Amino acid sequence: MFELIDKTYNPKSFERDVYEKTVQFFEPYEKAGDVFVIMMPPPNVTGKLHVGHSLTYMIQDILIRYYRQKGRKVLWQPGIDHAGIATQMVVERTLEEKGIKKSDMSREEFINVIWEWKEKSGGLIAEQQKLLGCSAPWNRSRFTMDESMNRAVRHAFVRLYKDGLIYRDKRFVNWDTKFKTAISDLEIVNKEEKGILWHIKYNFSDGSGHITVATTRPETMFGDTAVAVHPNDERYKNFIGKMVKIPFTNREIPVIADEYVDMEKGSGCLKITPAHDHNDFMVGKRHNLEIINILDEDGHMENFEYVPEFIRGIYLKKARKEVLERLKSENLLIKEEEITHSMPYGDRSNTVIEPLLKEQWFVDAKTLSVEALRAVQNKITRFIPEKWENTYYDWLNNIQPWCISRQIVWGHQIPAWFTERGDIIVEETEEEAKRIGGPNIRRDTDVLDTWFSSALWPFATLGWPENTPDLKEFFPTSVLVTGFDIIFFWIARMMMMSLYFMREVPFRDIYIHALVRDEKGQKMSKSKGNVLDPIELMEEYGADALRFTLAFFSVPGRDIKIGKEHIKISRNFITKIWNAARFLQHKNVSFEHNIKDLSPKSHLNKWVIAKLKKFQEEVDLNIKEYRFDYLAKNIQIFLRETFCDFFIEALKIVDTEETKNTAGAVFQEFLRIAHPVIPFVTDHLAQILGITDTFINKSGVHVNELPNHEESERTVDQLIERIHVERSSGDISLESFSEELKKLGC
RNA sequence: GGUCGCAUAGCUCAGUUGGUAGAGCACUACGUUCACAUCGUAGGGGUCACAGGUUCAAGUCCUGUUGCGACCACCA
Numbered sequence: 137m138f139e140l141i142d143k144t145y146n147p148k149s150f151e152r153d154v155y156e157k158t159v160q161f162f163e164p165y166e167k168a169g170d171v172f173v174i175m176m177p178p179p180n181v182t183g184k185l186h187v188g189h190s191l192t193y194m195i196q197d198i199l200i201r202y203y204r205q206k207g208r209k210v211l212w213q214p215g216i217d218h219a220g221i222a223t224q225m226v227v228e229r230t231l232e233e234k235g236i237k238k239s240d241m242s243r244e245e246f247i248n249v250i251w252e253w254k255e256k257s258g259g260l261i262a263e264q265q266k267l268l269g270c271s272a273p274w275n276r277s278r279f280t281m282d283e284s285m286n287r288a289v290r291h292a293f294v295r296l297y298k299d300g301l302i303y304r305d306k307r308f309v310n311w312d313t314k315f316k317t318a319i320s321d322l323e324i325v326n327k328e329e330k331g332i333l334w335h336i337k338y339n340f341s342d343g344s345g346h347i348t349v350a351t352t353r354p355e356t357m358f359g360d361t362a363v364a365v366h367p368n369d370e371r372y373k374n375f376i377g378k379m380v381k382i383p384f385t386n387r388e389i390p391v392i393a394d395e396y397v398d399m400e401k402g403s404g405c406l407k408i409t410p411a412h413d414h415n416d417f418m419v420g421k422r423h424n425l426e427i428i429n430i431l432d433e434d435g436h437m438e439n440f441e442y443v444p445e446f447i448r449g450i451y452l453k454k455a456r457k458e459v460l461e462r463l464k465s466e467n468l469l470i471k472e473e474e475i476t477h478s479m480p481y482g483d484r485s486n487t488v489i490e491p492l493l494k495e496q497w498f499v500d501a502k503t504l505s506v507e508a509l510r511a512v513q514n515k516i517t518r519f520i521p522e523k524w525e526n527t528y529y530d531w532l533n534n535i536q537p538w539c540i541s542r543q544i545v546w547g548h549q550i551p552a553w554f555t556e557r558g559d560i561i562v563e564e565t566e567e568e569a570k571r572i573g574g575p576n577i578r579r580d581t582d583v584l585d586t587w588f589s590s591a592l593w594p595f596a597t598l599g600w601p602e603n604t605p606d607l608k609e610f611f612p613t614s615v616l617v618t619g620f621d622i623i624f625f626w627i628a629r630m631m632m633m634s635l636y637f638m639r640e641v642p643f644r645d646i647y648i649h650a651l652v653r654d655e656k657g658q659k660m661s662k663s664k665g666n667v668l669d670p671i672e673l674m675e676e677y678g679a680d681a682l683r684f685t686l687a688f689f690s691v692p693g694r695d696i697k698i699g700k701e702h703i704k705i706s707r708n709f710i711t712k713i714w715n716a717a718r719f720l721q722h723k724n725v726s727f728e729h730n731i732k733d734l735s736p737k738s739h740l741n742k743w744v745i746a747k748l749k750k751f752q753e754e755v756d757l758n759i760k761e762y763r764f765d766y767l768a769k770n771i772q773i774f775l776r777e778t779f780c781d782f783f784i785e786a787l788k789i790v791d792t793e794e795t796k797n798t799a800g801a802v803f804q805e806f807l808r809i810a811h812p813v814i815p816f817v818t819d820h821l822a823q824i825l826g827i828t829d830t831f832i833n834k835s836g837v838h839v840n841e842l843p844n845h846e847e848s849e850r851t852v853d854q855l856i857e858r859i860h861v862e863r864s865s866g867d868i869s870l871e872s873f874s875e876e877l878k879k880l881g882c
Numbered sequence: 883g884g885u886c887g888c889a890u891a892g893c894u895c896a897g898u899u900g901g902u903a904g905a906g907c908a909c910u911a912c913g914u915u916c917a918c919a920u921c922g923u924a925g926g927g928g929u930c931a932c933a934g935g936u937u938c939a940a941g942u943c944c945u946g947u948u949g950c951g952a953c954c955a956c957c958a
Contacts, residue, residue: 145920326957333958350958402958413958477957523886530885530954620953651952688906689895693887695951697894705906708920719917761898769896769905780918788916 141721141824145707145714147678151816155266158819161204161832162273164211164610171211172203173613175594175643176272177626178215178280181254182226185264187652188619190670191686191696195649195764196617197270198687201812202759204271205835211610212271213597215278216258220547220586221315221484227253227546243545243581250546254279264671269679269815271832278597280589281548288596289548289589290564292637297552297562301500301636302540304560308414309539311492313435314485317543318496320585321536322624324489326478335403335470336463338363338380341388347375348470350402352477353412354463355456357382358442360389361425362408367393369404383468384444384459394419402473414491431490452490497541497550497582504632505532511631517641520762521692524620524648531624538629540585547583554578591629594642601637611638615645623648647762652686652696673703680814681707687813688768709772710817713810716780717821720803723787723796727827731801732841734794740786740877741798742848747778748802749842755809756839764813771810779806782856789877808836 142149164171174196179189196212204210227250228238238246262274278285296302309318334354337346349363363380365372372391379388396419397406410420411429420427432438435452446462447455463469480489509532511517512525519525541550553561553569555577563569569577592600598607612634616627627646634642673682684706689696736742751774758767779802787795804827811818811831819831855876 141917143917326955352958398958404958406958415956415958475958479957526886527953534954624954691895694895695888699894701907702894704920708918711920712918715918715921717917722917757898763898765896766898773905781922784917 139824141714141718141821143718145678145711145817147680147710147816148675150820151267151269151674151679154816154819154823155269158271158815158830158832161830162212162271163276164209164273167207167209169206169208171610171614172200172208173211173610174200174213174615174617175597175613176212176214177616177618177622178217178278178590178593179261180219180222181216181258181279182219182223183261185261185268185670187668187670187673187686187698189261189265190268190682191649191652191690192617192619193265193268193270194683194686195647195690197268197272197683197815198764198767198812199615199617199759200271201815201832204833205808205812205831207835211276212273213276213278213610214262214265214270214272214274215280215593215597216261217590218254218279218281218546218586220542220544220583221317221319223250223254224315224544224546225484247545267671267674267679269683271815280586280593284599285589285592285596286548287564288592288600289584290551291601292592292596292633293551293584293588294562294564295637296499301503302562303498303500304495305498305537306493306495307498307537308417308491309494309496310480310482311433311490311494312482312485312487313433313490314482314487315544316433318494318539318541319482319489320539320587323483324480325483327481328476328478331475331477331479333402333473333475334460334463335473336383337468337470338382338407340375341379341381347372347380347391347405348403349405349407350473351407352475353409353456354459355437355447355452356409356412356430357407357459358385358387358437358444359409359411359428359430359439360407361410361420361428362389362392362423364392364394364397364406364408364419365404366397366399367395369397369399372405383463383466384446385442387442392419392423394422411493412491417493427493429493431492433492435490496539497552497584499538499540499588501535501538501632504636505535505628507635508532508628508631511635511641517631517643518645520645520647523693524623524646527620527623528628532628538585540588541580541582542585543582545581545583547586548589550580550582550584552580554580587625587629590626591633592637594630594634595638611642612640613643615647616643617647617649619651620648621651645762649690650692650694650696652698668698668700673700677703677707678710678816680710680817684710684768684771684814687764688772690764692763709776710814712780713775713814713817714821716775716784716803717825719784720799721825723791723799725796725800725803727800727804727825729797729801731798731805731837734798734801735843736794736798738790738792738794739848739851740783740790741795742845743852744778744783744798744802745842746845746849747774748805749839749844751778752805752809752836752839752842768813771813775806775810779803782852786877789874805836807831808834 176196177192200210200212231238262277293302310321310324312319331352333350333352335348335350336354338349339346347363360382365376375391376393378391380391381388396415408416408419408425410417410425410427428442430437430439430443431452437443437447437450437452437455440448447458450458460469481487482489509529512528519528551562551564553573555561555573561569561573561577594613595607595611598604598610600607630642634640670682681703685698685702688706689698731745751770754770755767758770787799807818807822808831822831
């Protein structure tokens with residue numbers, strides 16, 4: 137007959153095998169049902185699977201497997217993101233380890249090195265996703281820098297430009313002095329830190345004393361074009377309109393009055409450096425001040441016309457030290473005040489971001505945001521949980537122009553050319569650009585923000601701008617599953633781009649899941665050493681145990697705290713399923729019967745079918761409502777309390793043919809229902825038990841096909857209740873229990 | 883400064899239209915009698931953060947307070 141189930145549950149021995157046997161079903165294929173589509177958020181090409189990934193992909197896989205079972209035509213579009221700055225960083229570091237400097241290479245050579253690296257290491261995460269059980273059609277996988285994606289990106293850029301929604305402008309950008317590129321507002325993280333507020337003497341030109349300026353950035357004084365006080369500040373009222381001299385260079389600047397100045401802060405007197413501070417820039421604009429830039433792209437002091445000799449060409453931090461020393465020795469430094477303030481850092485470079493006035497490419501996000509807002513307000517796309525709508529609205533309502541140009545090499549090069557006269561030509565191809573601008577045009581070397589291509593993901597992966605059959609069939613998608621951390625980076629931008637180019641929302645539902653933290657609730661990070669490696673966990677406890685745990689803890693609106701212990705508990709539960717199967721096999725239970733055809737006579741069997749029906753209804757609801765925690769709990773309760781604790785125990789006493797057939801049929805249905813959450817063990821057991829249909833693409837019996845057995849359910853529930861009471865009062869009689877059961881079992 | 887969330891057993895958390903407080907882990911005791919010690923059975927343990935209010939009835943709804951967290955903004 138069939139092989140015996142091993143005594144011990146050893147997931148390692150069969151998981152890979154089970155996966156490979158079912159790979160053929162991962163492609164979308166023709167079915168009567170509607171399509172169900174999820175765009176897999178593409179992990180970074182540099183990525184390694186972490187627990188957070190496991191959660192997000194596991195949830196998607198549950199949905200995919202569930203709807204595939206239900207007969208829907210399912211597409212789970214996988215892919216990889218080129219992750220511009222992050223990848224360039226990683227590759228640069230590997231080069232440095234080999235003693236090679238990026239600066240020794242041409243742009244083309246360096247790009248080639250990255251591509252080589254991508255070909256070699258970029259497939260790692262997909263292999264790890266397979267270990268987790270992700271049932272995606274991998275041969276459809278897209279890379280955000282594929283030729284087809286590149287085509288889509290160029291097309292999108294050109295259209296937005298010609299429609300006036302992409303433009304070139306000189307304005308403040310966040311300048312990363314380490315990578316020498318502009319970054320978007322979102323790529324900044326603010327860090328609280330201790331700093332010093334220096335009070336500095338600026339002498340009046342007429343020799344009538346001084347005014348005290350407070351600043352945290354004394355080195356920028358050479359770019360000052362005014363000193364500002366509050367118009368109502370009695371202390372300084374008489375000084376307004378006078379001229380002061382900047383130390384060392386003695387350039388003269390006026391004292392001006394502006395409401396922006398806070399009398400309470402610092403000395404109440406503020407130096408205005410329009411080129412290096414957003415607010416100063418605004419003040420400068422109001423007062424028609426000159427804008428003097430004194431920093432170069434690496435953060436060194438430049439503009440020698442204004443910067444004194446002793447700090448020329450020096451990095452700003454060092455320049456600050458030098459300036460302070462000079463101030464001290466010349467008795468211009470009045471006091472040092474310790475303060476805490478937050479400073480902007482680049483999320484990748486971890487260096488202080490300088491606001492610099494630069495010419496960059498921008499997207500008019502304000503205009504695009506209108507439709508994106510409306511779509512959610514009108515519930516065409518809904519957030520689950522709903523509260524994230526507010527986050528989304530807040531950001532879109534206050535949206536700023538999106539700086540999309542990056543001065544790095546790894547990314548989609550902007551399809552713009554400059555003529556010798558400095559005119560800009562934006563076209564999809566070089567040929568077209570040359571046709572317009574002549575042969576001597578020069579292409580912009582900037583590349584696009586990685587999120588620009590990501591924003592096109594839901595339709596670009598399906599063949600857009602071509603109107604392909606895939607695009608027609610699979611767009612818009614059913615649900616986007618992701619964490620709240622990329623609502624701005626990605627979700628909002630996909631909404632904007634989809635609505636602009638496709639005139640449709642990219643997805644109906646947005647399911648926002650929790651963040652995974654360690655047992656103590658701390659963010660997992662390498663430096664803290666509290667990172668749980670999902671690969672190790674799967675190795676030790678099996679992919680199903682990891683999946684089950686993550687589902688079990690994914691309560692909406694609360695972060696997931698897990699440790700190894702939790703995975704172990706899930707593994708123990710799966711062992712319980714395993715042993716239930718062993719028992720049924722041991723009892724020679726048949727799995728050939730379909731539960732629909734059973735029509736049992738006994739209350740016991742009718743009862744278990746009624747419970748199964750309820751379980752099924754619950755599960756359907758849980759999936760619909762994205763309650764994966766309930767889903768896992770329901771699986772556990774049904775198997776443990778209904779099936780093992782009572783039904784199997786009863787089966788030991790009344791092992792009639794009817795009861796055994798019911799056991800086989802019910803267990804089989806259970807395996808099917810649990811399959812989306814724990815695909816490996818369920819499929820494996822099915823194979824051994826000789827259940828001929830594969831679970832992956834066949835749903836079990838529909839809830840409506842199961843009869844109602846409410847009376848039997850009540851009868852047996854009452855019996856169970858009585859047993860509990862008798863047991864707790866101590867006078868349990870096994871014989872009377874058996875008698876009762878036999879009555880129910882006839 | 884703005885927004886949102888959380889506070890229930892020693893720990894991690896459920897509690898889905900208000901109706902006698904739940905699970906798992908941990909703990910205690912018992913148990914290896916046809917799956918399962920990666921287990922089973924039983925047990926102890928909670929003023930549901932605090933203060934008001936609505937209600938016949940509040941963990942659940944409303945107001946306020948405290949503590950914790952996240953995000954956004956500002957940041958001389």
